[in-house]
Amino acid sequence: MAQPARKKPRLKSALTKRINAQRVNSPSPSLSPPSPPQISSRTRTPASSSHIQISTASNSSQTNTQPQARRAQTFAHEDSQQQERREQRKKCKYEEFVKEVAAEYEAEYKSYKTLLPYQQIGLYAPRCLSLYQNMAAILNAGLARETRQMKARTRSLQALNEESNDNDESDLDEDDLAECTHLLTIYDKIASTFPSIIERLLESVNYDDTETYNIIINVIDQAFSEARRNDTSRLKTEILRFIPNVFQTYSDALPNMNEVIVLDPPCLCDAKSDRGVNHPMITMLFCPFRKTQDALLRNNATRRETQICRCILLGPGAAFAPRQRSARKPTSVLLGITQSSPELIAYVAVQARFALSSRSSWTRSDSKFKFDRFYLNILSIFAHASDRWKESLFKFWNRECFHDIPNTAKAPANDSELASLFTESSTPEDDDSVTQR
Numbered sequence: 001m002a003q004p005a006r007k008k009p010r011l012k013s014a015l016t017k018r019i020n021a022q023r024v025n026s027p028s029p030s031l032s033p034p035s036p037p038q039i040s041s042r043t044r045t046p047a048s049s050s051h052i053q054i055s056t057a058s059n060s061s062q063t064n065t066q067p068q069a070r071r072a073q074t075f076a077h078e079d080s081q082q083q084e085r086r087e088q089r090k091k092c093k094y095e096e097f098v099k100e101v102a103a104e105y106e107a108e109y110k111s112y113k114t115l116l117p118y119q120q121i122g123l124y125a126p127r128c129l130s131l132y133q134n135m136a137a138i139l140n141a142g143l144a145r146e147t148r149q150m151k152a153r154t155r156s157l158q159a160l161n162e163e164s165n166d167n168d169e170s171d172l173d174e175d176d177l178a179e180c181t182h183l184l185t186i187y188d189k190i191a192s193t194f195p196s197i198i199e200r201l202l203e204s205v206n207y208d209d210t211e212t213y214n215i216i217i218n219v220i221d222q223a224f225s226e227a228r229r230n231d232t233s234r235l236k237t238e239i240l241r242f243i244p245n246v247f248q249t250y251s252d253a254l255p256n257m258n259e260v261i262v263l264d265p266p267c268l269c270d271a272k273s274d275r276g277v278n279h280p281m282i283t284m285l286f287c288p289f290r291k292t293q294d295a296l297l298r299n300n301a302t303r304r305e306t307q308i309c310r311c312i313l314l315g316p317g318a319a320f321a322p323r324q325r326s327a328r329k330p331t332s333v334l335l336g337i338t339q340s341s342p343e344l345i346a347y348v349a350v351q352a353r354f355a356l357s358s359r360s361s362w363t364r365s366d367s368k369f370k371f372d373r374f375y376l377n378i379l380s381i382f383a384h385a386s387d388r389w390k391e392s393l394f395k396f397w398n399r400e401c402f403h404d405i406p407n408t409a410k411a412p413a414n415d416s417e418l419a420s421l422f423t424e425s426s427t428p429e430d431d432d433s434v435t436q437r
Helices: 004-025 048-105 115-127 134-150 157-166 172-192 193-208 210-253 280-285 300-314 316-320 331-335 342-356 371-384 389-402
Strands: none
Touching: 048 193, 048 210, 115 134, 115 193, 115 331, 134 157, 134 172, 134 210, 172 193, 193 210, 210 300, 210 342, 280 331, 300 316, 300 342, 300 389, 342 371, 371 389
């Protein structure tokens, strides 16, 4: 039996051979399958290689930059948070300070603790800063300048120039400009001596706390007036004890002058109406030195002025008995006044002149004599004097006024407001010859 199924593969095989033969003789692109691409390192151009490297480097740099940016943002955020916490702590401390200030100022019996440093500034100011300048005017002028400078740091150069033009002092006359300069000079002394107190006042200005600021200014002004008033009251009676000693010195220097031991006529300690030009002997003390004989210039009358200084700063006992020491600390030690200065010498001179006058209350003039001009004239002498003359005069005053003040006085804590008031005083060298101006 025949098997027809085997013939079909033969026909298929013959047809396949014919098609393959035609492909070899005349190849047709449409029938040939696409050859697979062959990628070799030899066929890559340099440009393609560098492109791959650059893209890889850029990817790595982006990968490294992103964490750095995130870290920078994190640090900036942490710094901002720390700054906010510092500001919050600072504000909390200031609020506690405000409560303490209000409680002490409103108390019936004034016993200052928080306000004590500001009271000490008021006691210190008339003796060593300025007798006739208002402390509120000094602090207002200085703090206004500080505020302008703080705002200028955060503004552009153009805004700074505009502000400087707005605050130009060129429209002030010579006297007003000199007054403003003098106020700022005194403020700089306060800022260098009491920096922490100035910082507290600036906080009151920045927080717009006028109530606390006014309380502090009032405490300083009250202490200022109290210091001047106490010294005036003390010299009102004690000055009479100095006058016979002065005339005793004149008697020793002038052979033709009779020896005078007591005031003639005597003066009452409490009344002042019989003093000044109303008393013949006190009138002689108002006579300028250039009108006296040369012998008066060579005596030791200058020591009487230093006695008055000791009476003010150390008490009457120290003025008449230099070697005696009181159990209480003297005013000079409490306020840190351990050496002389032009302001202190001028202050003593004005207080002595006022004590000798017939004026019963503090005033700027005694008839035609102007106490404030007298004070400024003494400061002007020091401003134009030679360094040698000033050094010699200060050495003399330091020896006469502060020679027995202990050098090892107990100092306050370093972080206290009064720490800057206390300075170590050095024992001046002996120099009996004081150059006269």
